[in-house]
Amino acid sequence: MMETELEPMPIGALKRDVAWKHCQMFKFENRTRLKCIYCGKMFSGGGIHRIKEHLAGQKGNGATCPRVHPDVRRIMRQSLEGSIVKSRRKQKRPEDIQNRLLGTGEMETMITQSEAITGLQLLAAPDAGEPHLRLLAKEEEGMTNRRMIGRTGNTSSPPVTPHAHPTSNLTLGLPKGKDQVHMAIGRFLYDVGAPLDAVNSVYFQPMIDAIVSEGLGLKAPSYHDIRGWILKNSVEEVKGVVDQYKGTWAKTGCSILADEWTTETGRILIHFLVYCPEGTVFLKFVDASDIVRSPDVLYELLKNVVEEVGVQNVLQVITDSADHYIIAGKKLTDTFPTMYWTPCAARCINLMLEDFGKFEWINAILEHVKSMTRFIYNHVVVLNMMRKYTYGKDLIQPALTRSATDFTILQNMVNLKSNLQDMVTSQEWMDCPYSKKPEGLTMIDIIYSQSFWSSCSSIIHLTEPLLRVLRMVGSHKRPAMGYIYECMYRAKEAIKKEFVEKKDYLVYWNVIDQRWNKQLTRPLQAAGFYLNPKFFYSIEGDVHNEIMSGMLDCIERLVSEIKIQDKITKELSSYKNAVGDFGRKMAIRARNTMLPAEWWSTYGGGCPNLSRLAIRILNQTCSAVGFKQNEISFKQIHNVTRNQLEHQRLSDLVFVQYNLRLRQRLLRKNQELDAMDPISFDNIDTVENWITEKEAVTMENGSSDWMALDQPLANAMLAPSPNDEAYGLDAGFEDDEIFNGVRDEEENGRQ
Structure with missing residues (x-):
């Protein structure tokens, strides 16, 4: 087999050397071969080190790559130099490092003898009874000088004063291993006041990997580096x-x-x-x-x-x-x-949920639940007990907006009903001093109130359809334009099924229609529905006039050329009747599996003008919220x-x-993150009303000792990813009452 016919093999995640990004790996006759991606030279031996030498232009072990970019060559040379230093350091015996543990007096003497600090090396004490551990960190140049002094006896180097590096006086008592590394990271974050959820950044682990790859002695970037060339390169x-x-x-x-x-x-x-x-x-x-x-x-x-x-x-x-x-x-x-x-659709849906929360009976239920969560989340013993009986799941789960958070928490309460009932009937609860307090007795009454749970169930059936719409418009998985119209239809349909009687469901439909008709409904959403094959081909009979009108309005507005408008109108007939590629068995199956824009890109070739318009419409969002706000100090930027x-x-x-x-x-779509802590400062904006007691918190029996609190389990609080596509409650879209809404106020008064 010729080399050009070889299929490259995937390079595993464990191969972290920087040179792996600049080569391909092949398997030929049970041997691994590496190929330079710049000049195409194939190497049958020497491993990744030989490739690195080839890219770095290091003579002696192989030909120099004639096409590699100068920046890549510089990186390879730096990596080779770092490997040499790292190899030399590995030759040191562990006991040599242990000998650097010195007493206070010896340390002060040693600091005055040309020791400069550029990084912190944390060393564990050999004896648990030793009162303090010194942080020893020495500049590579200084270490080299001391080795030379030992060999030549030359002591002419000027001493470095300890005042140049005040961190030399830090003391810690830390175990060896990764704990000391984690402590060093924590100390840095605490010192600079960084948000503690900074560790969830997708750039955090790569930063650590990059530091580790350079080995000990890496000099940290300076203040002027960060605000200078590093920022400049980042901007580019x-x-x-x-x-x-x-x-x-x-x-x-x-x-x-x-x-x-x-x-x-x-x-x-x-x-x-x-x-x-x-x-x-x-x-x-x-x-x-x-x-x-x-x-x-x-x-x-x-x-x-x-x-x-x-x-x-x-x-x-x-x-x-x-x-x-x-x-x-x-x-x-x-x-x-x-x-x-x-x-913005998300703001509109949030206002609907906010209006629902103003109904007296719904607000009363929410206040009952808040009284429970405030009691639970302000007492360590009760919170640990709750997490034990719910297997680590939390009642409080922040959502996209405050109103969505309210009803999401209520939904979590219902899902954990049996767990909460098991908790308050356990011997552990009976022995807990908080079970006899007024808040504890009130919580028992609520948990065993059948009318309370019945009301909760009704509220969930009322609000869950809108919560699904909100999750859909805030989803990062797919553009929302092809789904929002259908989702709103299904939301009203679900409410109608729950309350049955027209006089009952019209009350809540009025809330939705007031926001939807006056603020949100637009031709783009109707056209998105029309062009989504999953929904369009589910319609039995004629398309509702509101949908068709929205589609035609989009053609007139979004397409400026009259000739193209006429062509699109003709092509609509092919789409409606599933002519040509639209009627292929593959296209029919793909209506329910492919994203709408991808479906048009694949099967819309016979209607190029309509397909071009469909792709543009179906690739749009409906919301302007959901993006984490910037935390840069804007008062600095706007200081005149x-x-x-x-x-x-x-x-x-x-x-x-x-x-x-x-x-x-x-x-981070598929990245597993640490569980969010509902009582953390990071989530306070959306859950404050659920965890903050109305009266001042008193310190009773050590109940406010957060150190005794069990940590949330990884992702235990997060609900399963919702299906933010179609509801599938019923096939078809034949309910004219849903489309038409409530337009006659006199009719409302007669109900």
């Missing part, structure tokens, strides 16, 4: 990713997201992001504190962003639904007649006295930070 790196996304906007179209939020100092910021199926990118932020309430100025701001992204690429601009945004959005679509303005050069540096820092976080959404 992120811009490269953004440019990749931009290259897809012409084909798939994109949505501009304007996410408004308020800082701690009261400044109103608008973050501008661009969504496409490849990923979401952050463009910029604007301090709109002085302009946001002016529709005309807001319009100019939105107009400038549309022009920056490219009018031909933008299908919609998504904002809040406040009056000034509505006015600015209408003016924007008048200026750009080939795009839409749409309010700040130097303009530093202002731009901080703006670039925001650009890098925000886009790296957006990138995480794609990278």
Whole structure:
């Protein structure tokens, strides 16, 4: 077999040397062979080290690669040099390191003899009775000098004062192994005040791996490195990713997201992001504190962003639904007649849930549950007992919004009903002093109240359909435009089935219709439904007029050329009747398995104009929320006295930070994270009402000793991933009452 016919083998995750990214691995005659990806040279021996020498241009062991990039060559040379140093260090016996453990007096003497610190090496005490451990860390150059002194007797090197590195006086009592590493990481995070969930970053472990690969003696980047060349390179790196996304906007179209939020100092910021199926990118932020309430100025701001992204690429601009945004959005679509303005679907659904929570009977149930969770989550003994009987599952689970969190927690309560009942009937609970307290007795009454659980069940049936819609529009797995219309239909259908009597379900339909009809429903959502083959071919009979009208409106607005509009109208007939490739058995099976845009890309070749429009519509989102807000100090950026050069540096820092976080959404889809702690400060914004006692917390019997608290089990709190596609409650879409809504107020009064 010729070399060119060999199939490359996958390179396993354990092969972490940097050179593995620059070669391919083959299997030939039971031997492993490596091939340089730049010049194509094949190596049959020497392993990855030979490839590294080849790329580094190190003479003596093989030919130098003539095509490798200079940056790659530099990295390979640095890696080879690091391997030599690492090899030398490994020759040291463990007892040699142990001999560096010195008493306090010896340490102070040694510090004055040319010892400089560039990193912290934590050493464990040989005797558990030793009162302190010193942190010994020595610069490689200093270590080399001492070795030379021992050999030559030369003592002319000037001493280094201990004041240059105050960390030399730190003391710790730590065991050997990874614990001392973890303690060092924790100490750094605590010292700089970093968010503790920083360890969940997808970039955290690669950082540790990179440090380990360089071995001991790696000098940390300086302050000026971080704010200088490293930030500059990061900006260019992120811009490269953004440019990749931009290259897809012409084909798939994109949505501009304007996410408004308020800082701690009261400044109103608008973050501008661009969504496409490849990923979401952050463009910029604007301090709109002085302009946001002016529709005309807001319009100019939105107009400038549309022009920056490219009018031909933008299908919609998504904002809040406040009056000034509505006015600015209408003016924007008048200026750009080939795009839409749409309010944020997630905010709209959240308002529906918020309105449901205002019903007296629902609010009463929520307050009962909150009284229980506040009691449980403020006492260690009770919380540990609850987690024991629920097998590590938590009652409190933060959701996308506050209102969604309320009803998600209620759902968790119902799911854990039997576990809670087992807990309050156990001998362990009877022996617990908190079971005799008023809060404990109240909790028992609630847990054994049949009317309470019956009301909870009704609330769940009422709100779960909307929670599913909210999860769907906030999902990172698929664009929501092809699903939201169907999801809203199924939500109203589920409520109708639950309450049966028209006078009962119309009360809640009115809440939905008020928000849906006045704020959310738009032609894009109707067209998304029409173009989703899974739903379209489930319709029996004629398509409802509202859906067809939305589809035709999108053709007229999103397609500027009249000739193309006419062609699309003709091609609609082929789609409706499943003519040509649309009627293939593969296409029919794929209606329920492929994403709608992918289905059109695969089977829509016979209707190129309609297919192009369908792909652009079906690749859009419906929401502008769900993106983690930036935590850079905006008061620094907006300080009018700040130097303009530093202002731009901080703006670039925001650009890098925000886009790296957006990138995480794609990278951590299938990543298993540590369980969220519902009583942590990180989640306080959405769950505060569920864990904060109304009265001041008193220290009773050590009940507030968090050190005695059992940690949440890994992902035990997280519910199974919901199916955010179709509900499948009933086939077809024939209920005209759902489509038409409640339009006659007099009819409502007669019910």
